[in-house]
Amino acid sequence: MKGCMDCRIPGCLALRDNRPPCPVVKLKTAASTWATQQRHERNPLRASLSAWEGRVSASCSPIVDSQGLYSDFHSSLREIGRTPTWHLSQRMWRVILLLGNAVLVGAQSGVAIEFCSAVDFGLEGTADVLARGFSDYFVKVPFTVEKLLGAARSDSVDFSASRIAVADGTAVGAALIARRGWTSRLAGMAIVPEARRQGVGRALVHRVLEDAKNRGDRTMVLEVVEQNEPAVALYEGCGFKKQRRLVGFSTQSESGFATAGLAEVDLRAAGEAMTLCGVADLPWQLSGETVAHLTPPNAAFRLDGAWVATSSLSASEVSIHAVAGVPGAEYVKSASGILYALGAKFPGKRWTMKAVWPEELGEVFSAVGFTRTPLSQWQMIVSLSWTSAGSAPAFAIVDVAAAASRHGQR
Numbered sequence: 001m002k003g004c005m006d007c008r009i010p011g012c013l014a015l016r017d018n019r020p021p022c023p024v025v026k027l028k029t030a031a032s033t034w035a036t037q038q039r040h041e042r043n044p045l046r047a048s049l050s051a052w053e054g055r056v057s058a059s060c061s062p063i064v065d066s067q068g069l070y071s072d073f074h075s076s077l078r079e080i081g082r083t084p085t086w087h088l089s090q091r092m093w094r095v096i097l098l099l100g101n102a103v104l105v106g107a108q109s110g111v112a113i114e115f116c117s118a119v120d121f122g123l124e125g126t127a128d129v130l131a132r133g134f135s136d137y138f139v140k141v142p143f144t145v146e147k148l149l150g151a152a153r154s155d156s157v158d159f160s161a162s163r164i165a166v167a168d169g170t171a172v173g174a175a176l177i178a179r180r181g182w183t184s185r186l187a188g189m190a191i192v193p194e195a196r197r198q199g200v201g202r203a204l205v206h207r208v209l210e211d212a213k214n215r216g217d218r219t220m221v222l223e224v225v226e227q228n229e230p231a232v233a234l235y236e237g238c239g240f241k242k243q244r245r246l247v248g249f250s251t252q253s254e255s256g257f258a259t260a261g262l263a264e265v266d267l268r269a270a271g272e273a274m275t276l277c278g279v280a281d282l283p284w285q286l287s288g289e290t291v292a293h294l295t296p297p298n299a300a301f302r303l304d305g306a307w308v309a310t311s312s313l314s315a316s317e318v319s320i321h322a323v324a325g326v327p328g329a330e331y332v333k334s335a336s337g338i339l340y341a342l343g344a345k346f347p348g349k350r351w352t353m354k355a356v357w358p359e360e361l362g363e364v365f366s367a368v369g370f371t372r373t374p375l376s377q378w379q380m381i382v383s384l385s386w387t388s389a390g391s392a393p394a395f396a397i398v399d400v401a402a403a404a405s406r407h408g409q410r
């Protein structure tokens, strides 16, 4: 294959699309602008490197001469009297990987992929691209602006951090990002069917990981349907590690004897108690923070130090959002006890629990007649730190005695 007249790299998109200027030359120009900027900024290295990364990651779809780019980078450093360190080299390689990814997208699709925030793109457009991306999904996911706003409230979805992938002016994919403290969650991600298998999904995940690193986050988490092989492969390929299997349950309750002591409580108080006394490292949706952000007609109950949060109890099918038992040895007994009491108080309902429950907690639900539903998920995590590899926290019930006794007195 002939090389481009400018960069001489075989298969360069400038050749293929007959679309000068050559993207590699464009990149090299960007690199030298970056080097010039180094001399002017107060904290030049960091600021300019980030700016340069941002520019190239959002830019064209070049064939990248990675070695050339790398040595340009090193000579730029020397020019401004800085010694190339391991840390800087790692950062540069990351940029090159990112570019390599853009190359794949460009080389396969022949179009440039750009990323914009969901705020800039607009919520209606974001809901539309998600609805198209999830149109052939395992379960029906109705994406509307209202649903997105609900996710912003209870799941902490941050639209300014969420990204839309745009090709030739058309939205082809979206990644919803939720944020709490140092952790981000990939809360929903889809590529429209006609744009799949062209590297857009990988480029989008890399982009949101990059954004998260740049804002100083330490980890990104997600849940993915175990049977969704393309998505599991995509996330593993982007560095996510499996933490644990999550499962769902359902049951039909018969009439029963109401248990004395079951009291309705504020969702906020239930959320706070679940944060302090619940299972460590629960999936985002089961966490106390999520429960604390729910509002009526969702509801919460307490029984002898155990807590439960549900969807509206006036419906015939009720979703159990979260359960927490008494920390320690009584955990399973108290958590299943509150579920039994709830079923007895509201007889004749179908109770469902989405596949977000750690498999290890199955005992709680089987004890009160729940059966497992077919779908399961992987809870996954990636460490965003430069130095430490991602490690999966072990399953543990946090036994915060002081907190438990405090909440027991509410």
Ligand SMILES: CC(C)(COP(=O)(O)OP(=O)(O)OC[C@H]1O[C@@H](n2cnc3c(N)ncnc32)[C@H](O)[C@@H]1OP(=O)(O)O)[C@@H](O)C(=O)NCCC(=O)NCCS
Binding pocket: 133, 134, 137, 188, 189, 190, 191, 192, 195, 196, 197, 198, 199, 200, 201, 202, 203, 223, 224, 225, 228, 229, 230, 231, 233, 234, 235, 237
């Ligand atoms: C999963 C999904 C986002 C992948 O997007 P995509 O743009 O097609 O993915 P890419 O082309 O970037 O592929 C990246 C990697 O993902 C994996 N992958 C993607 N599609 C795959 C498929 N059909 N079969 C197996 N692996 C697949 C591969 O590991 C691939 O790397 P490779 O090309 O080197 O083999 C897309 O299929 C989708 O939107 N599905 C419907 C919604 C969904 O499942 N979302 C995830 C919810 S958690």
